[in-house]
Amino acid sequence: MKSVCTSVFILLITFSAFSQSETDSVFFRELAFMQHLVRLNKSGEAIQYGKHLLNASDISQPERDTLNYTIGWLYYTQKELGNSSAYLLQVSRNSTAYLKSVFFSAYNYIYLGRYQVADSLLDLIYSDDELVNSLKSFERSGSSLLQRDFDNFRSQSLLYSRQYFALEKQADQLDHYYQGLINYKPKSPGLAALMSGLIPGSGKIYAGKTGEGIAAFLVVTALSLITYENYRKDGLTNYKTLFFGGITGIYYIGNILGSAATARVKNKEFNYEMDQRILFDIHIPLRTIFN
Amino acid sequence: MKWINGSYSIFISLFVLFSISANPSNPEKKGDSLVQLERYREALIFYERQIFDSREKPVITRLLLKKAQCLKLTGMYAEALDELKRASYAGFSDSLSFEVLYESALCAWLSSQFDEAAARIKMLQHFVKDTVMVKRSLLLETLILAEQLKWEESHAKAVVYIQSLQIPEREQEKMLLALEKQFQSPPKLKKENTGRWLNYLVPGSGQVYAGYPAGGIMSFALNATSLAFGVLMIINGYYLTGYIIGTGLLQKFYFGGLRRTEYLVQKTNYLRIRKFNDEIKEILMTDVKIE
Numbered sequence: 001m002k003s004v005c006t007s008v009f010i011l012l013i014t015f016s017a018f019s020q021s022e023t024d025s026v027f028f029r030e031l032a033f034m035q036h037l038v039r040l041n042k043s044g045e046a047i048q049y050g051k052h053l054l055n056a057s058d059i060s061q062p063e064r065d066t067l068n069y070t071i072g073w074l075y076y077t078q079k080e081l082g083n084s085s086a087y088l089l090q091v092s093r094n095s096t097a098y099l100k101s102v103f104f105s106a107y108n109y110i111y112l113g114r115y116q117v118a119d120s121l122l123d124l125i126y127s128d129d130e131l132v133n134s135l136k137s138f139e140r141s142g143s144s145l146l147q148r149d150f151d152n153f154r155s156q157s158l159l160y161s162r163q164y165f166a167l168e169k170q171a172d173q174l175d176h177y178y179q180g181l182i183n184y185k186p187k188s189p190g191l192a193a194l195m196s197g198l199i200p201g202s203g204k205i206y207a208g209k210t211g212e213g214i215a216a217f218l219v220v221t222a223l224s225l226i227t228y229e230n231y232r233k234d235g236l237t238n239y240k241t242l243f244f245g246g247i248t249g250i251y252y253i254g255n256i257l258g259s260a261a262t263a264r265v266k267n268k269e270f271n272y273e274m275d276q277r278i279l280f281d282i283h284i285p286l287r288t289i290f291n
Numbered sequence: 292m293k294w295i296n297g298s299y300s301i302f303i304s305l306f307v308l309f310s311i312s313a314n315p316s317n318p319e320k321k322g323d324s325l326v327q328l329e330r331y332r333e334a335l336i337f338y339e340r341q342i343f344d345s346r347e348k349p350v351i352t353r354l355l356l357k358k359a360q361c362l363k364l365t366g367m368y369a370e371a372l373d374e375l376k377r378a379s380y381a382g383f384s385d386s387l388s389f390e391v392l393y394e395s396a397l398c399a400w401l402s403s404q405f406d407e408a409a410a411r412i413k414m415l416q417h418f419v420k421d422t423v424m425v426k427r428s429l430l431l432e433t434l435i436l437a438e439q440l441k442w443e444e445s446h447a448k449a450v451v452y453i454q455s456l457q458i459p460e461r462e463q464e465k466m467l468l469a470l471e472k473q474f475q476s477p478p479k480l481k482k483e484n485t486g487r488w489l490n491y492l493v494p495g496s497g498q499v500y501a502g503y504p505a506g507g508i509m510s511f512a513l514n515a516t517s518l519a520f521g522v523l524m525i526i527n528g529y530y531l532t533g534y535i536i537g538t539g540l541l542q543k544f545y546f547g548g549l550r551r552t553e554y555l556v557q558k559t560n561y562l563r564i565r566k567f568n569d570e571i572k573e574i575l576m577t578d579v580k581i582e
Binding site: 036042233240 | 335336532
């Protein structure tokens, strides 16, 4: 719902900009129809119709730009970022939507983890406007942080001005994430495995999964007690002792391997969460400035 | 000369603009041709384009019917119903109101939204004054009532429906006889609560009640074996083994059996209702095909 509202809002902006030059035109009507489809929650159909309009041979370059921008934006709201960039990048340099299109394409590529492409797109932007240049550096600093290139992050951070309202808060956030990343001590899979070897489940607790750790401790302990009981009554070579001992061994080793895996997962979770936060924060100034 | 050229240009521009605005390359015809090519998804967009340009409610309703037809042909009954919900039906000719409400009820029935289907039939009976037309909805109403498990009402409607058919009297009597026989023994549905309580008291008995004796006996045997294993182990002095393994297995089989009973009762009821209603359908549609 949120994405639909956003789409409608952006389309309205496009229309208002466009209508200044070609009020009541056929093309305006076509764009209004695309907006109508978005309002009906049919962004996919709006995209398809936009592509159909693009195929017409008699449309002017500004119309083509508007359509490429609108389709790109609709793809963006649908989270189809590759397709979004493919259309946004077709917006010509003369269009008023060019700057926004390039910035959002770059953001799309950052999101997709294609940092080199994003960097080269940001290189395309030439401007005397300090805000635009600051935004460029800000996006680059975010990209560096996502790549865990802390040196580049620090150097890019010095290149943008924090006096702008659109950047101020998010710049602080990036600094905060940077501190979090450099201070984060990754969970050691080896240590987690060793701890679970000594006290079953403790490796998982160390890795941050307390519930799983307690459950593992209870299962291994219960199975060990059963094995011990059978060993005490029937001796080591009895089939029952061997059977329960085997199951206990499997659980014990499985728990050690599981603890190492949990530590790895925990590290991945931390990095994923940080990445999502960074992506969110480098996205906000784009929306603030261009909307 | 200049003046004539100027007026001529203005006239041509206005004519082109007006003709395109009023009917930009006739989207409805384009939609129709796409339907011919079985490209229903694309046809939907062009019908919507025509709707967007139309101001007359009957025209919009007719186009929405076309959209619903496309969606029906692609098996998207719920979406077809959504389109028909946008259509007006009050104040139109009986045939158009009938078509909208009948198609809505049919799509609701096809998408298993039986209460919605019944409501649409009620609306049809209210808005359509032509009794001959209303009688055309009797078959669908009978089937909807049967799906709502209102078998007495369904029976009554089915009788009226058969009597309204223009078929030889002998055929009619044959159908009525078959119908009478069918409704004499409506499906006996199992109660989920009874099944659950039976299973609480004697594990497996709920599954026998649901009509699955083999599964019930198996469930009982598994529960009894787990209990016997636990008790036997404790009697022989294997307290931990008996308690942990016996209780663990018993708990798994006991609660698992409960869940399976609920599922089996639902399955049995579904199959019985399905069989009964399909037989009704078979009788009523001996020589009639539903649209």
